[in-house]
Amino acid sequence: MEIIKTDVAIVGAGGAGLRAAIALAEADPKLRIALISKVYPMRSHTCAAEGGAAGVIKSDDSLDLHFNDTVGGGDWLCDQNAVEYFINEAPKELMQLEHWGCPWSREPDGSVAVRPFGGMKIKRTWFAADKSGFHILHTLFQTSLKYPSIQRFDEYYAIDLLVDDGRCQGLTALEIRSGEIKQFQAKSVIIAAGGAGKMFPFTTNGAIKTGDGMALAYRAGVPLKDMEFVQYHPTGLPNNGILLTEGCRGEGGILVNKDGRRYLQDYGMGPETPVGQPVLKTMELGPRDRLSQSFWHEQRKGNTVSTPWGECVLLDMRHLGEKKINERLPLVRDLCVSYLNMDPVKEPIPIRPVVHYCMGGIHTDIKAATPVPGLFAAGECACVSINGANRLGSNSLTELLVFGRRAALSAIEHLQSGLSASNDPALSAQAKASEDRIRALFDQSAGTETVAGLRKEMMHTMEENAGIYRTGEELQRACEKIAELRGRYANLALTDKSKVFNTDLMQALELGSMLECAEAVAVGARDRKESRGAHQRLDFTARDDQNFLKHTLAYYHPKEPPRIEYLDVVITKSQPGVRDYSGAKK
């Protein structure tokens, strides 16, 4: 097996991974950096983010306000020391991107423009039309090309971490084009492999978001934190889950039910605001969890519109006018016209909530370090806990930058801490075991299960039992079913036995990752007997700070369901309070 020696290996070349790589290259040009990604960097799912990135820049804003919005938006499950660090660093990181050429939208005087976003009290979301993530990703990727010390391993699929002597010292990865497995020997490893939305059938997430990074760390003994918090975005296209950015509502789009009523006022987000004059943090600019939940209630009441793709409510943007839509929301218009054959300039667009984002992920501290020395994580796959029980729109893109860089700095600190020499035979033995695991998948000829079959069952289970509203009974069913699927996974047979670009193999590995993540979601949700943020229980409808102002930590077990432990939330200056999104009480 080829051994590639490097100082820092980064798994994932999305926003977080690229930011980390650049930070490393800038800190010390002599560092050897291996940037490993299962797709070419610009294919990473950061490119799909539309709305923007939050950071305090305007004079009417303050760090405290951003802090309060984030912590309240997260239903007090955020670690407040992490949030504070995040808020402080955010403007610097966004400004850094500006200096790297990101085409942020501008005010007439040439300064960076900001737009309103759900759950934010002040306009503070930097945006590049409605392709913000796309521009952030491409700016980062293109900037990374400046640094010769960033060695890219594009289309390499990370399989297992190598942990010896209690330290993470590298990983194995499959070179997809050749089918060869390589051993990366690294003094530090940063995981930035993105989210796991593909556990669900109806999602805004791309095909690559299969929780691989979470599963990597999980199997290496790092707990997954708060996995039960899965965010639904309220406005997805009903036929394929394509996202219509929150910017639609930020710019003044309204949500109405089948009777044309702006129903959000019936769910504690009223009173109604004038059409086309959005008021921050109320009505359509309430937080995502609340909006998605309101949809669920409307559907129960029979107030939704029936469409060929299921029940919907309507997103009406007609009053914005063609010019504003073209200028601020060109992608949204294009997506509606292309994929739904409906023009938001002329008609209201049917939408429904769609799985969007994983608040939970690899447990890290405020320095992006996991409990395993030498292993760091950042981006959507990580959970430093700035998002708590519900992420505010536009905080994630900023998080990629802030904690991508933080992970890089921590990795360097780790390098400088005087590591003992690596035990090469031990690492090679682990790498060999990893290779054997893949080979076994190939050799398994008697298997009866298929990737597509198991995946379908998993998705169905998650949608039915772990959706917007949950009950103990359903969650128990989900736990059992996922455990069963994990068992059956051992009996999987590959149809494709070829080495070159074997996507059947990749999908099998991705399915493995998703099943592991899904189990952590289901078990965490079953055991969290309260309703908080994106986790809503019909059998425990109230938030329970007494028992559950805590992070869930799920520990991996190869055969059994995860062991669950709890960890106190860090509270510095904001005591849990009421989340208020009614404009009236201001």
Place this chain on the structure above:
Amino acid sequence: MSEERQIQLEVLRYNPETDSQPRYQTYTVPCVNEWVVLDALNYVKENLDPTLSYRWSCHMAVCGSCGYMINGEPKLGCKAFIHEYGDHIRVEPLANFPIERDLVTVVEDFIAKLASVKPYLIPKEDKPISAGEFKQTPAELKKFKQYTLCINCMLCYAACPQYGLVPEFLGPAAISMAHRYNQDSRDGGRDQRQEVIATDEGVWECSFVGACSEVCPKHVDPAGALQQVKVASTIDWYKEHLMPWVKK
């Protein structure tokens, strides 16, 4: 809107381990009219033939992974609507690139070319982060905005006959990306990029076929960018040689 329809999906297959050359394989796929070709491929992968290899991710025409030749035309699989085609659809890997396997092409050449044009901001003036942003008016932004929209899908390379004939050609997307930074009011790196793009293998290999712009799914108009680079380079040359007293 959701009526079903059967189509014959003819896909170019190539497995380097068993095939000496590519061959076609036809699948019968029940389609819903609002599907895109990528949905049909996914149907095949999930239900008929797990060995079919192709790239895709976002399903919303932004990641740039899913470029294929669809009925001979370079297209994004996730933006080629079934209802725009008859009952027979042929899918092949992007033209002008070597076939790795099935619909997967070898794209290193493109990536290397993109990297070679210094596609990053080379600031006119140094400015610390703490000094705030480089001011840029909406008009200055608009000047280059279109060229930032490139998703690196390489459809333009598949469409450009000159790239097919002369593989050394830097090609439409890479040169457009250089042009994007050259046109950015914050940038001062044009001279460095000219060294790469104003060359025989650079912009001068382009004969303005214009196919690149016709197939670009993001309306980047690379053909326009290339002609603008030619005009500017020509003005450079005449200034330098006929009016050496004019400072560039």
Place this chain on the structure above:
Amino acid sequence: MSRKPYIREVSKTSWFLSQPRYKRYMAREVTCIFIFAFTFLLICALGSLAKGPEAFQSFLHALRSPLGVLLNLAALVATIYHSMSWFDVTPQAMPIQRGEEFVPGNVIVGAHYGAWAVVSLIILIWGI
């Protein structure tokens, strides 16, 4: 090594037959042959003009043949095609930005067609 990328050869002499848009491109390119030929015709005319009235008369006479008519007709079609294909792409090669907005392409193209008509008319009226 299990990789063995397959390279599809492109025919160097017949590639343009594979797509309508390539054929259109080649049609545009071969207009240069007519322009080349016609320009040499002009040079001949100029030569005869320099030699004297008889030479010029015999030049005019030589033009007058069915073949001359045919070739000129072909050249007319070709040069008009050249003009149209040339004007149609001007907004791409030379976009004009006024304030924030770019001048719409069809305005630029339209202006060129207008100017073309005016120039042609002037020459035509002056010539006849």
Place this chain on the structure above:
Amino acid sequence: MAKSNKPIFWGLFAAGGTVTAFVTPVLVLLTLFAAMGFSPDLFTYEALRGFAAHWLGKLIILGVIVLSLWHAAHRLRVTVHDFGVRADTVVAYVVYGIAGLGTLMTIIYLLRI
């Protein structure tokens, strides 16, 4: 990659393309009339000679002919390449040679008028 000397020819090509686009079709039309037998007024010896005798007329004739030549020559170079002839240097010498010759002839003729 060395910088190219293509701008010299491309500059002429572009200028020539514009000139021919504006004036060549109508010139061809006039010639066509002549070929069909009804001679336009302009096509009398006196009128043309008078025009060509004036320095401005000379300049216009020179401009139109030379730019058209170099436009056509450069495009022909590319077209020959497009038809699969890969001897670009030889082709360039030939087509630019012809254009050069035409230029020279034009100048000589104009000087004689």
